[in-house]
Amino acid sequence: MRKSEVTRRHLPTSPFKAPVTPPLKRFVAGNRVTHDVYGLGRVTAVEDGIAVLVDFGGLQVRVTSPYAKLTVL
Numbered sequence: 001m002r003k004s005e006v007t008r009r010h011l012p013t014s015p016f017k018a019p020v021t022p023p024l025k026r027f028v029a030g031n032r033v034t035h036d037v038y039g040l041g042r043v044t045a046v047e048d049g050i051a052v053l054v055d056f057g058g059l060q061v062r063v064t065s066p067y068a069k070l071t072v073l
Contacts, residue, residue: 024049027052028043028046029043031043031073032073033054033070033072033073035054035061035063035070037069039056040056041055041061042055044060051063051065052070054070
Protein backbone atom coordinates (compact mmCIF):
# COMPACT_ATOMS: atom_id res chain seq x y z
CA MET A 1 0.00 0.00 0.00
CA ARG A 2 1.43 3.36 -1.01
CA LYS A 3 1.39 6.32 1.32
CA SER A 4 -0.98 8.25 -0.99
CA GLU A 5 -3.58 5.47 -0.67
CA VAL A 6 -3.76 5.73 3.11
CA THR A 7 -6.70 7.70 4.48
CA ARG A 8 -6.06 9.24 7.83
CA ARG A 9 -8.72 9.79 10.42
CA HIS A 10 -9.66 13.32 11.41
CA LEU A 11 -9.02 14.27 15.02
CA PRO A 12 -11.75 16.41 16.61
CA THR A 13 -9.10 18.68 18.16
CA SER A 14 -7.45 19.38 14.79
CA PRO A 15 -7.44 23.03 13.65
CA PHE A 16 -8.02 21.86 10.07
CA LYS A 17 -11.45 21.11 8.66
CA ALA A 18 -12.41 17.51 8.12
CA PRO A 19 -12.57 16.43 4.47
CA VAL A 20 -16.14 16.63 3.21
CA THR A 21 -17.53 14.11 0.76
CA PRO A 22 -20.06 15.66 -1.63
CA PRO A 23 -23.58 14.21 -1.45
CA LEU A 24 -24.47 11.67 -4.13
CA LYS A 25 -26.57 13.06 -6.96
CA ARG A 26 -29.77 11.13 -7.66
CA PHE A 27 -31.57 11.31 -10.99
CA VAL A 28 -34.96 9.98 -12.08
CA ALA A 29 -36.19 9.55 -15.65
CA GLY A 30 -38.05 12.73 -16.56
CA ASN A 31 -35.92 15.12 -14.46
CA ARG A 32 -35.08 18.45 -16.08
CA VAL A 33 -31.32 19.02 -15.87
CA THR A 34 -28.70 21.49 -16.98
CA HIS A 35 -25.19 20.67 -18.17
CA ASP A 36 -22.27 23.11 -18.30
CA VAL A 37 -21.48 22.18 -21.92
CA TYR A 38 -24.76 20.92 -23.47
CA GLY A 39 -27.30 23.19 -21.72
CA LEU A 40 -30.86 22.21 -20.77
CA GLY A 41 -32.06 18.65 -21.12
CA ARG A 42 -34.28 15.88 -19.79
CA VAL A 43 -33.15 12.58 -18.26
CA THR A 44 -34.44 9.69 -20.37
CA ALA A 45 -32.75 6.71 -18.67
CA VAL A 46 -30.84 6.03 -15.46
CA GLU A 47 -28.15 3.41 -14.80
CA ASP A 48 -28.00 3.47 -10.98
CA GLY A 49 -24.71 4.96 -9.81
CA ILE A 50 -23.08 4.53 -13.22
CA ALA A 51 -24.54 6.94 -15.77
CA VAL A 52 -27.61 8.81 -16.99
CA LEU A 53 -28.83 9.27 -20.55
CA VAL A 54 -29.93 12.84 -21.21
CA ASP A 55 -31.78 14.25 -24.23
CA PHE A 56 -30.57 17.76 -25.05
CA GLY A 57 -33.09 18.54 -27.80
CA GLY A 58 -32.03 16.10 -30.51
CA LEU A 59 -28.66 15.20 -29.02
CA GLN A 60 -28.58 12.27 -26.58
CA VAL A 61 -25.58 12.16 -24.26
CA ARG A 62 -24.56 9.50 -21.72
CA VAL A 63 -23.17 11.33 -18.69
CA THR A 64 -21.17 9.14 -16.33
CA SER A 65 -20.81 9.38 -12.56
CA PRO A 66 -19.82 11.58 -10.59
CA TYR A 67 -21.95 13.96 -12.74
CA ALA A 68 -19.71 16.97 -12.04
CA LYS A 69 -21.23 19.20 -14.74
CA LEU A 70 -24.84 18.00 -14.42
CA THR A 71 -27.37 19.66 -12.12
CA VAL A 72 -31.06 18.91 -11.46
CA LEU A 73 -33.37 21.88 -11.91
